[in-house]
Amino acid sequence: MQSSFSVLTMLWSMCAAACFMLGMIQVMTWYQRKWKTAYLLSFSMAIAATLIALFELSMMFATDVERYQVLFSLHAFCIFFVLLSLVLFARSYLGHGSQWILVPIIVLWPIQVLANTLFPEGPLYLNVLQIERVETYWGESFTFARIETSPMKYLTDTTTALIMIYLMQSAWAGWRHGMRQRAIVVGGGSMLFIVIAGIHTPLVDAGLVRTPYMISFAFMPILASLTYQFVSEAERDRTDLQRMRREMERLSRIGMLGEVAAGIAHELNQPLTAILSNAQAARRFLELENPDLDEVRDIVNDIIADDKRAGGVIHGLRAMFNRDETLPGAARVNDAIRVVSKILIGELRSNKVKLETELAKNLPAVIGDEVQIQQVLMNxxxxxxxxxxxxxxxxxxxxxxxxxxGGEVLISVADTGPGISAEALPRLFEPFYTMQKKDGLGVGLAICSRIVERHGGRIWAENNSDVGAIFKFTLPIKRDTDEKPA
Structure with a gap:
């Protein structure tokens, strides 16, 4: 008894499923890459290749000439669609190609598709003369057709040759303009498909090779290589975007450094002046015939204390403005606030602003990077x-x-300014939106929002009931940590 298992059904079904899966990946890429035309064309080619595989499978099990003729016409229509989409894809994806070749393709190809669809015995093939069952070497049979070709088929062959020339010319232009990987995928893959399909299909038409049509298998490597290329480009773009965001955060910190430079200079000037005065006093004591060593010792201790004070300011600045990478772990919010307060004390004094802190005692550590939390607070x-x-x-x-x-720490920064207008509140955290009258780029709050969200928290703003505005953000508490409360 003959087994019901069909190798042909399995192979072509797998091909159709693979083309459809690759198409789904490409349509997701199309959605993520801001609806670019090239990705939509690639998705349409994948769907057409899926239909080609299904039509090829159906043709193998057609039982009469009429059904085979209909399937054959639909199969030819999908091939026309794939080749025209491939040309338009190359134009969109590489951005190069001769219009003198593209225009005849766009004109001739749809005419042939329309004629082949409207007339059963159209310019591509006159008629399917008869069908017969052909047995494979493993014992399974499939339908094979004898086809009478039309002299008009040479018009199709000419258009196919123009497509090959256009794809090669477009790929070469892309190669010369630095898009080498794209050129290899589009040019090399397209040529491989057209050569394989262009050799095998005429041999099947002429009856010299008695196998099913395998155009879907010839096209599947193009879809696979394009999908790999799209995913690789998306990953590179994501990596570049992350690098740019980190650089923007670093530049934002450097910009804040310039803004508070005068205050920092003032804070450093005080301990440095004290160090100089104490050093001069110590030298005078040591020049005496019987110096008071206890007094000298006290002076040296004062010098050490002032040096540590200046070193603390510099250490905080180095940590905040020279780091790019995020080091996840336990961060102590109260400590971050104290560091930022020391850095900004000179700037606040020069602007006659009083900074008050109301820090909860025994505050648990939060999940995150203390330097980035400092950046949010400073902003x-x-x-x-x-x-x-x-x-x-x-x-x-x-x-x-x-x-x-609850399971979070709530941090708030309140001021006594004019507050925030109702129009501005919804847009505060949009990139490049600013309410400052001058020198405001509008990236500070956007960066704050991204940092807080990346730490698993939330950030928002509202107006105080009496005067001014208040910005609040939350950070999740770190569980099972050995960190001492801040």
């Missing part, structure tokens, strides 16, 4: 300071609070 405090630039000196006040809130 919010500087924004609050700028918001109060028109307020009276005695009314300029910033309050930074921390409180535990």
């Amino acid at each position: 919010l405090i500087l924004n609050a300071m700028h918001a109060m630039s028109d307020a009276p000196d005695h009314a300029r006040r910033i309050v930074v609070r921390t409180v535990p809130a």
Whole structure:
């Protein structure tokens, strides 16, 4: 008894499923890459290749000439569609190609498709004369047709030759313009498909090779290589985007450094002046005939203390402005606030702004990077300071609070400025949106939002009930940590 298992059905079904799966990957890429035409054309080719495989499978089991003729016409239509889409894809994806070759292809190819669809005995093939069953070497049979070709088929062959020339010329132009990998995939893959299909298909038409049509198998490597190329490009773009974001964050920190440079210079000047004065005093004591060593020892201790004070400021700056990579772990929010307060104290004094902190005791550590949390805090405090630039000196006040809130820590930065307009509130965290009158790029709050969200938290803004605005953000508490509360 003959087995019901069909190798032919399995192979062509697998080919159709593979083409469809590759098409789904490509349509997702099309959606992610901002709806670019090249990816949509590639997806349409994948769907057409899926239909080609299914039509080839159906033709193998057709039982009468009429059914075979209909399937054969639909098969030819899908091939026309794939080749025209391939030409348009090369034009869109590589951005190069001769219009003198492209225009005849676009004109001739649809005419042949229309004629072949409207007339059963169209210009491509006159008629399917008869069908017969051919047995494979493993014992399975399939339908094989004797076809009478038309002299008009040479028009199709000419158009196919123009397509080959266009694809080669487009790939070569792309290669010369630096798109070498794209050129290899499009040019090499297309030529391989056309050569294999162009040799095998005429031999089957002439009856010299008694096998099923295998155009779908010839086209599948193109789809696979294009999908791999699309995914690789998307991954490279994602890596480049992450690198650009990290660089933007670093440049934002450097920009803040320039903004607070005067205050930092003031903070460093005080310990350095004290060190100089103490050193001069110690030298005078040592020049005495009987110096008081206890007094000299106290002076040296003062010098050490002032040096540590200056070193602390410099250490905080180095940590904040020279790091690019995120080091996940346990961060102590209260410590981050204290560091930022020390860095900004000179800038706040010069702008006559009073900074107050209300930090919760025994605050648990949060998940994240302390330097990036410092960056968020510094952005919010500087924004609050700028918001109060028109307020009276005695009314300029910033309050930074921390409180535990369930499984999170809530941090807030409140000011006594004019508040935020209803129009501006929904757009505060959009890139390049700023309310500053001058020198505002509008990237600070957008970066703050991205950092907080990357840490698993939320950030928002609202107006105070009396005066000013308040920015709040949350960070998740780190569980099972050995970190001591801040």
